[in-house]
Amino acid sequence: MESLVSIFAIFPGLEPLALRFALASAGCVAAGLGVWAVTSLCRRWLPAIAAQRSVWLLGQCTVLAAFLLILLPQSERLRMLPPIDIENYATPLPATRADAGITAPATAVKDAPATITPQTLLAYATQGWLLLYALGLGYTLIQLLRTRRTLDALASAGIRTNAAPVHTIEIDAPISPMLFGLLRPRLLLPLHLRGFDEDQRQMIVEHELTHWRRHDLQWASAGIVLQTLLWFNPFMRLLRNQLSWAQELGCDRDVLQGRPQAQRKAYAAALITQLKLQQTPIATALAFGHVTPDTLADRIALIRTPAKALRGPWTRIATLAALAAVLATSLALQPSLASQSANLLSCTALVDAATGQSLRRDGQCGERATPASTFNIVVALMGYDSGILTDEHTPVIKYQPRYQTWDHADWRIDTDPSSWIKYSNLWYAQQVTTRLGEDKLQRYVRSFGYGNQDLSGDAGKHNGLTQSWVESSLAISPDEQVAFLRKIVNRQLPISAKAYDMTTRILHPQTLANGWTIYGKTGTGSPPLINSDDDRQYGWYVGWATKGNRTIVFANMTLDHRQDVFAGPRIRDAFLRNVATQLDTL
Structure with missing residues (x-):
C-alpha cells in the first residue's frame, strides 16, 4: 500500500482522476446491465433481432459511451444524485492560514496523527482500482497477443491452397474452419474437412467466405477492442459473444438462402460433426464451429427453420431509443464530484x-x-x-x-x-x-x-x-x-x-x-x-x-x-x- 501511496504522492492529480474513474467504471457496469436487459427482451420478443449484429455492437458502444460521459466533468450537471465533495475525498492535512499576517514557525504546524477515515479508505480503494485496471488491461492485451501468436503458428504449420479468393491454409489439427486477420485475412481449413460430403464442404467454406464479404472481421475486431477497454465489465463479454453469435447466424442465413431442406439438414449435421471433432474455438477468429452444446440446439433450429428478418424501421428505432434511454439513465443516476462540477x-x-x-x-x-x-x-x-x-x-x-x-x-x-x-x-x-x-x-x-x-x-x-x-x-x-x-x-x-x-x-x-x-x-x-x-x-x-x-x-x-x-x-x-x-x- 505504501508504494501505491507514493505513486499518487508523486502525481497528486491522479487522486481526483481515480475517483472519477471509479465512478465511471461503476456507471458503465450499471449501463451494461441495462443494455443487457434491453437486448434480452429483444431476443425474447423479437427473435430475429439475434441475427442483427449491429444491435450487439451498438450495445457495446452504449456501455463505452456511458463510461466516457461519466468521465467528463461537463456532464456532471446532468446528474441527479447528491454530489461527492472531492475536497473531502482527499485526506486533509493541517496548514496555517495564508492571510494570518505573521510568519508561522516550523514547529507551529504539527503533523496530524495518522487516522483511518472514510475519506482515506475511499482514496485507497479508488486509487487501487485505477492501478488494478491498468494491470488488468495489460494482462488482457497479453492474452490477445498470445492468441494471435497461436493463430499465426497454426497458419505457418499448414499448407497453402488456391481454393478460395482469401489466403487459404489446410492444417492437420482438430480445429474449426476459421477466418482471422484484420489486415491480412487468412482462412484455416482442417484436413478432417475432406471427410465431409462435397455439399457440406462447399457450404462450410462458403460460410467463412461470407464472413469475409460481410466485413465481419472488422465488426469482430471492433467488439474485441471495446471488450478489451472495459475488460472488467462482464456485460461487455456477454454482448461481444452475442455479436459473434449474430455474425454466425447471419452467415448461416446468407449461405442457406434459397437452398432446399435437404441441404439445410446436411448443413446442420456438418455443424454437429464439427463440434465433436474440434477443440475449444478461438474467440478472436470467426469460426464455423463457434457454438457450444448449450447453444447448439438454438442454432440448428434457426438453420432448419429460419426466423423472418425484421426489416421495418420501427424495430430499429425502438431498439435505438431503448439504448439511448439506458445511456441517459446511467448518466443521470451517477453521483457527481462537487468541486469538479463547479x-x-x-x-x-x-x-x-x-x-x-x-x-x-x-x-x-x-x-x-x-x-x-x-x-x-x-x-x-x-x-x-x-x-x-x-x-x-x-x-x-x-x-x-x-x-x-x-x-x-x-x-x-x-x-x-x-x-x-x-x-x-x-x-x-x-x-x-x-x-x-x-x-x-x-x-x-x-x-x-x-x-x-x-x-x-x-x-x-x-x-x-x-x-x-x-x-x-x-x-x-x-x-x-x-x-x-x-x-x-x-x-x-x-x-x-x-x-x-x-x-x-x-x-x-x-x-x-x-x-x-x-x-x-x-x-x-x-x-x-x-x-x-x-x-x-x-x-x-x-x-x-x-x-x-x-x-x-x-x-x-x-x-x-x-x-x-x-x-x-x-x-x-x-x-x-x-x-x-x-x-x-x-
Whole structure:
C-alpha cells in the first residue's frame, strides 16, 4: 500500500482522476446491465433481432459511451444524485492560514496523527482500482497477443491452397474452419474437412467466405477492442459473444438462402460433426464451429427453420431509443464530484524557479483572466521601487468614506502596506497607482512583461489607472504568472533590491510542517458580466515556496460558480492542503 501511496504522492492529480474513474467504471457496469436487459427482451420478443449484429455492437458502444460521459466533468450537471465533495475525498492535512499576517514557525504546524477515515479508505480503494485496471488491461492485451501468436503458428504449420479468393491454409489439427486477420485475412481449413460430403464442404467454406464479404472481421475486431477497454465489465463479454453469435447466424442465413431442406439438414449435421471433432474455438477468429452444446440446439433450429428478418424501421428505432434511454439513465443516476462540477476553468502550474523546469501543469494554463488582487504584488514592487511605499507600516493612508469598500469592514480603517496585502484592500492599491501616474504605471508593467500589458481600463471610462486589473482590460494567464514570479525570485526585474525585500516581507510568509515557506497572494474577481444572472467567479493563488536552496513558483486559477467563500481563499486552502504538502516529491 505504501508504494501505491507514493505513486499518487508523486502525481497528486491522479487522486481526483481515480475517483472519477471509479465512478465511471461503476456507471458503465450499471449501463451494461441495462443494455443487457434491453437486448434480452429483444431476443425474447423479437427473435430475429439475434441475427442483427449491429444491435450487439451498438450495445457495446452504449456501455463505452456511458463510461466516457461519466468521465467528463461537463456532464456532471446532468446528474441527479447528491454530489461527492472531492475536497473531502482527499485526506486533509493541517496548514496555517495564508492571510494570518505573521510568519508561522516550523514547529507551529504539527503533523496530524495518522487516522483511518472514510475519506482515506475511499482514496485507497479508488486509487487501487485505477492501478488494478491498468494491470488488468495489460494482462488482457497479453492474452490477445498470445492468441494471435497461436493463430499465426497454426497458419505457418499448414499448407497453402488456391481454393478460395482469401489466403487459404489446410492444417492437420482438430480445429474449426476459421477466418482471422484484420489486415491480412487468412482462412484455416482442417484436413478432417475432406471427410465431409462435397455439399457440406462447399457450404462450410462458403460460410467463412461470407464472413469475409460481410466485413465481419472488422465488426469482430471492433467488439474485441471495446471488450478489451472495459475488460472488467462482464456485460461487455456477454454482448461481444452475442455479436459473434449474430455474425454466425447471419452467415448461416446468407449461405442457406434459397437452398432446399435437404441441404439445410446436411448443413446442420456438418455443424454437429464439427463440434465433436474440434477443440475449444478461438474467440478472436470467426469460426464455423463457434457454438457450444448449450447453444447448439438454438442454432440448428434457426438453420432448419429460419426466423423472418425484421426489416421495418420501427424495430430499429425502438431498439435505438431503448439504448439511448439506458445511456441517459446511467448518466443521470451517477453521483457527481462537487468541486469538479463547479469548475468551468482551472489550472495548477508549478515550475522550478532556478531551471524553469515545469514540475506540474494541469488544466487550461494558457487562458488569460483578470489578475484581481494578485496584481497587488506588482503594485507593491512599483511602490517600493518608486519610493511611494517606505516599509511594512509606512505610509499609513487615511480611510475616506468616498473610497469603495464593498462592505469589507477591514477596508474601512486606516491602512498601511502590511494590512493592505493582508486584506487585499483595493482602494489602497488605487492610491499607490494614482500617485504613480499613467505613464509610469505603463512603463513598469511593460518592463515587467506582465500579461497582456493593457491598462486602458473599461471602454470609454478612462479608468485604467485604478480599475484595469479589476475585472477590466488587464489580463494574465497562469503560465504568464509563473514566468513573472520567476523574474521576482531570480531578481530579473529593473527594480531596486529594497523593492524585492519589502514586497517579500509584506506577503506574510508562513512555514509549513514539511519545512517549506510559502509566499503567496490570493485574488478573486469576475469575468465581464454578460447578464445579471452570471454567477461565475475567478479565483487565484500565486506565489513561491522555498526550502533550503530550492524555490518553486506556482500559479493556481479557477473559474467556477460563486459560493459562500470567495474563490481566492478557497483555491489557496486547497493548494496548501493538497499540493504544498507534497512539494518534496516534485
